[in-house]
Amino acid sequence: MPNFLLKRWHGYHVIALFTISVIISLFLTYFHWQFGLVAFGSLTVVLYFMYRAKKQFENQLKEYISTLSYRVNKAGEEAFTNLPFGIILYNDNDKIQWVNPYVTEFLKQECVGEPLNILSNTLPELLKTDREFTVSIEEHNFKVVHDANERLLYLFNVTQQEEIKELYERDKTVIALIYLDNYDEVTPGLDDQFRSKLLSKVTDELNKWAQQYDILLRRTASDRFIAILNEAALELLEEDRFTVLDEVREVTAKESVSLTLSIGIGSGKAPLRELGELAQSSLDLALGRGGDQVTIKQTNGKVRFYGGKSNAVEKRTRVRARVISHAIRDLIVESDKIIIMGHKNPDLDSIGSAIGMMKIAEANGKEASIVLDPEDMNQSVKKLLLEIKSHNNLWSRFITPEEALEEITQDSMLIVVDTHKPSLVIEKRLLTKVDRIIVIDHHRRGEEFIKEAVLVYMEPYASSTAELVTEMLEYQPNHPKLHVIESTALLSGIIVDTKSFAIRTGSRTFDAASYLKSKGADTTIVQKLLKEDIEQYVKRAKLIENAYIYNGGMAIAKGNPEETYGQLTIAQAADTLLTMNDVVASFVISKLSDGRVSISARSLGDINVQVIMEKLSGGGHLTNAATQIDDKDIDEVESLLKDKIDDYFKGGETS
Numbered sequence: 001m002p003n004f005l006l007k008r009w010h011g012y013h014v015i016a017l018f019t020i021s022v023i024i025s026l027f028l029t030y031f032h033w034q035f036g037l038v039a040f041g042s043l044t045v046v047l048y049f050m051y052r053a054k055k056q057f058e059n060q061l062k063e064y065i066s067t068l069s070y071r072v073n074k075a076g077e078e079a080f081t082n083l084p085f086g087i088i089l090y091n092d093n094d095k096i097q098w099v100n101p102y103v104t105e106f107l108k109q110e111c112v113g114e115p116l117n118i119l120s121n122t123l124p125e126l127l128k129t130d131r132e133f134t135v136s137i138e139e140h141n142f143k144v145v146h147d148a149n150e151r152l153l154y155l156f157n158v159t160q161q162e163e164i165k166e167l168y169e170r171d172k173t174v175i176a177l178i179y180l181d182n183y184d185e186v187t188p189g190l191d192d193q194f195r196s197k198l199l200s201k202v203t204d205e206l207n208k209w210a211q212q213y214d215i216l217l218r219r220t221a222s223d224r225f226i227a228i229l230n231e232a233a234l235e236l237l238e239e240d241r242f243t244v245l246d247e248v249r250e251v252t253a254k255e256s257v258s259l260t261l262s263i264g265i266g267s268g269k270a271p272l273r274e275l276g277e278l279a280q281s282s283l284d285l286a287l288g289r290g291g292d293q294v295t296i297k298q299t300n301g302k303v304r305f306y307g308g309k310s311n312a313v314e315k316r317t318r319v320r321a322r323v324i325s326h327a328i329r330d331l332i333v334e335s336d337k338i339i340i341m342g343h344k345n346p347d348l349d350s351i352g353s354a355i356g357m358m359k360i361a362e363a364n365g366k367e368a369s370i371v372l373d374p375e376d377m378n379q380s381v382k383k384l385l386l387e388i389k390s391h392n393n394l395w396s397r398f399i400t401p402e403e404a405l406e407e408i409t410q411d412s413m414l415i416v417v418d419t420h421k422p423s424l425v426i427e428k429r430l431l432t433k434v435d436r437i438i439v440i441d442h443h444r445r446g447e448e449f450i451k452e453a454v455l456v457y458m459e460p461y462a463s464s465t466a467e468l469v470t471e472m473l474e475y476q477p478n479h480p481k482l483h484v485i486e487s488t489a490l491l492s493g494i495i496v497d498t499k500s501f502a503i504r505t506g507s508r509t510f511d512a513a514s515y516l517k518s519k520g521a522d523t524t525i526v527q528k529l530l531k532e533d534i535e536q537y538v539k540r541a542k543l544i545e546n547a548y549i550y551n552g553g554m555a556i557a558k559g560n561p562e563e564t565y566g567q568l569t570i571a572q573a574a575d576t577l578l579t580m581n582d583v584v585a586s587f588v589i590s591k592l593s594d595g596r597v598s599i600s601a602r603s604l605g606d607i608n609v610q611v612i613m614e615k616l617s618g619g620g621h622l623t624n625a626a627t628q629i630d631d632k633d634i635d636e637v638e639s640l641l642k643d644k645i646d647d648y649f650k651g652g653e654t655s
Contacts, residue, residue, distance in 0.1 A: 412434050
């Protein structure tokens with residue numbers, strides 16, 4: 001039974017007994033007054049003692065409550081005074097009105113009446129946005145809980161927790177995979193003694209590097225190493241910008257051998273297996289970008305790049321080209337329809353390589369279509385299409401993005417040429433319509449990638465995608481017959497991307513051009529495609545006239561904000577600027593007809609313009625890159641470009 005019910009029951013019980021006693025006393029008085037008098041006297045005595053007992057109980061209760069209240073108040077007062085955290089009250093003017101002793105003792109000074117920034121300069125600003133945050137006060141870290149309604153701050157000292165956290169972060173495991181990029185291409189022609197000497201020098205450099213940064217290094221194959229380190233060592237390596245790449249390149253160059261390193265690193269809070277997968281993915285990305293660089297992938301998805309100072313080394317063997325050619329043939333045979341698509345605002349390389357892939361499909365008995373947006377073409381592509389229009393069989397293969405979406409089926413295959421970025425393809429929706437996608441590209445691989453591809457053929461050493469496609473044409477069992485305009489389209493792609501065989505040209509580039517020439521490619525038609533109007537020439541000259549030198553050798557030209565320029569004009573202006581004295585890299589900023597601002601970047605190889613353009617959501621090659629930027633005017637893009645150039649010279653390249 002609850003206490004209050006028990007007490008009430010006892011109260012009723014006493015009243016009942018008292019009532020019965022009165023009735024009995026009256027009854028006795030009625031029959032014998034003497035007994036009644038005695039009964040009333042006894043009842044009076046009992047009532048007196050009951051009254052005294054009640055008063056005594058009330059006094060004791062009051063004394064107990066008074067004592068307990070005092071103790072509770074005293075305990076609360078002492079607890080509040082000795083709280084192990086700070087309490088601050090401030091007014092509307094951000095001035096301190098009251099603090100508890102903890103704050104006074106910690107600061108060792110009176111702070112009442114002082115502004116809040118006496119504690120931390122950032123505190124007033126943080127109060128406007130956050131309810132909980134961490135600030136540094138007197139070399140200690142405090143977690144601040146803010147009650148805006150009461151203008152009240154609670155400060156909890158978390159210095160020790162932050163130190164433990166920092167120690168944990170710095171001691172996290174990092175896995176690195178190291179690969180000698182072109183070992184298989186360099187060593188077959190070397191005698192055993194020289195090969196052993198070369199590997200010994202490379203290994204010595206890596207061992208010195210590992211010892212300097214406290215890294216556990218182990219060889220897993222003749223051209224592969226695995227390294228285990230922590231985040232603290234990785235931070236030092238990034239500050240040093242992985243000079244081991246330069247050291248290995250210089251050591252091997254002294255032996256007249258071009259041997260470079262690629263390093264893939266996985267870091268972050270993750271199990272060792274996941275870190276290993278990140279490291280392998282990073283290495284694949286570094287190799288896809290041409291090698292001679294470091295790629296760092298974190299579990300949060302961020303990617304950082306270092307190095308990439310040399311051009312990708314041309315592969316001497318064509319074995320891969322033959323294997324890829326046969327694999328593509330098998331995939332084509334298994335598909336009911338082939339759709340071929342390049343990048344937005346396609347150039348001659350994109351169109352030429354698309355035509356080449358169409359011929360491969362035809363040679364294997366499959367019909368292929370090329371996706372082209374008639375509203376998004378440059379002048380040279382328009383000229384090529386005018387030539388193609390006179391060839392009905394070829395012209396009929398070009399379809400619009402809308403037609404492609406209607407024609408494509410689940411059993412169709414999509415071939416993407418001259419790009420590997422989903423954001424740059426002509427029609428992004430096509431990527432989700434099929435299960436089989438092939439990517440063929442010659443650009444250095446970026447973080448953004450068509451991940452659903454069943455086959456990827458990316459060779460950064462190649463001059464152009466047209467070169468890669470031409471090699472695959474040669475290895476098709478059913479040798480396709482090329483018409484003059486088809487072979488000319490492929491050759492024009494090679495000529496445009498190599499600037500008439502002046503840059504990024506290897507022996508296999510000339511082999512591909514020779515094959516196309518033997519199939520009837522007409523260089524006169526190519527020259528007609530590359531001709532420009534006098535008006536365009538003058539516009540390019542005006543772009544170059546506005547150029548200036550920035551940061552020692554960086555030539556920057558900016559177009560008139562009121563005028564629009566074609567992508568080809570911008571690119572040609574950048575090429576021309578690069579021929580000037582003392583220019584090591586050129587950047588041309590101009591407005592396109594669609595309202596975006598374009599940057600074309602060129603270099604002689606000492607500056608990796610691809611990395612700079614990647615910082616601006618673009619891409620390309622070490623010596624040839626570009627980007628297009630939305631929602632910014634030319635002046636804003638110019639300022640942004642300068643910031644990225646400064647970042648390039650200051651430290652690591654982060655995507």
